Every structure is written in C-alpha cells, then in structure tokens.
Amino acid sequence: MKSQQVKRAYSVKHALKTICGMLTLMLISFSLYAQDGNAGIQEATTQVKSYFTTGTTLMYAIGALVGLVGAIKVYKKWNDGEHDTGKVASSWFGSCIFLVVVATVLKSFFGV
Structure with missing residues (x-):
C-alpha cells in the first residue's frame, strides 16, 4: 500500500516538473521573437x-x-x-x- 502512495506522489511531482519545464520552454521561445529596443522605438x-x-x-x-x-x-x-x-x-x-x-x-x- 505504501509503495502505491509513493508511486502516486512521484507521478504527481513528475507531472508538475514536466508541465513547468514545458511552460519555461514556451516562455523562452516567445522571447526569441522579440526585437531590440531601437527597432521597437x-x-x-x-x-x-x-x-x-x-x-x-x-x-x-x-x-x-x-x-x-x-x-x-x-x-x-x-x-x-x-x-x-x-x-x-x-x-x-x-x-x-x-x-x-x-x-x-x-x-x-x-x-x-
């Protein structure tokens, strides 16, 4: 019974880390489309x-x-x-x- 709870906790932590990693990569890719300050002005x-x-x-x-x-x-x-x-x-x-x-x-x- 205890091993199933550990597996669930590991599974939830793993899913959260995966989601956070994907969000971070998406935010980094959005910043690549940005232009420098002079071009924006x-x-x-x-x-x-x-x-x-x-x-x-x-x-x-x-x-x-x-x-x-x-x-x-x-x-x-x-x-x-x-x-x-x-x-x-x-x-x-x-x-x-x-x-x-x-x-x-x-x-x-x-x-x-």
Whole structure:
C-alpha cells in the first residue's frame, strides 16, 4: 500500500516538473521573437506618425462641424434679437480657429 502512495506522489511531482519545464520552454521561445529596443522605438514612431496625419484631418473635420453648429446657433440668436449675439459668435469663431491652429502648429512642430 505504501509503495502505491509513493508511486502516486512521484507521478504527481513528475507531472508538475514536466508541465513547468514545458511552460519555461514556451516562455523562452516567445522571447526569441522579440526585437531590440531601437527597432521597437522606430516602429512605434512610424505608427504614431501615420496616425498623426489621420488625427489632424479628424481635427479639421471636427473644426468644420463646430463651425457649422456655431453658425446655426449664432443665426438663431441673431434672428431672436438677443443682445449677446456678438459674444456667442466670437466664442464659436475662436474655438474653430483654435482647433485649426492647434492642428497646424502640432503638425509643423513635430515635422509630420
């Protein structure tokens, strides 16, 4: 009876060692696919630069939508005869200009 318990304990230990060994070998093989730091940074830079142009175009589109919404609000206030129409118009116009200027400055600052 005791020899069967020893065999079971040995069998469980052997199975655990085998599983741990296989996991270690798998982790080592994954690290072999890794690249050095310079290549990773270069790839990240390339990806960010490709996203930057799309993001700038998105900012221009958002600026256009903000301008349209602002024009409609100013038109409505003007037709209603409200006194703060000039203030509302300047704030909407300023926000549109800010979006366009920020997109352009960032584009020229980062050289994209």
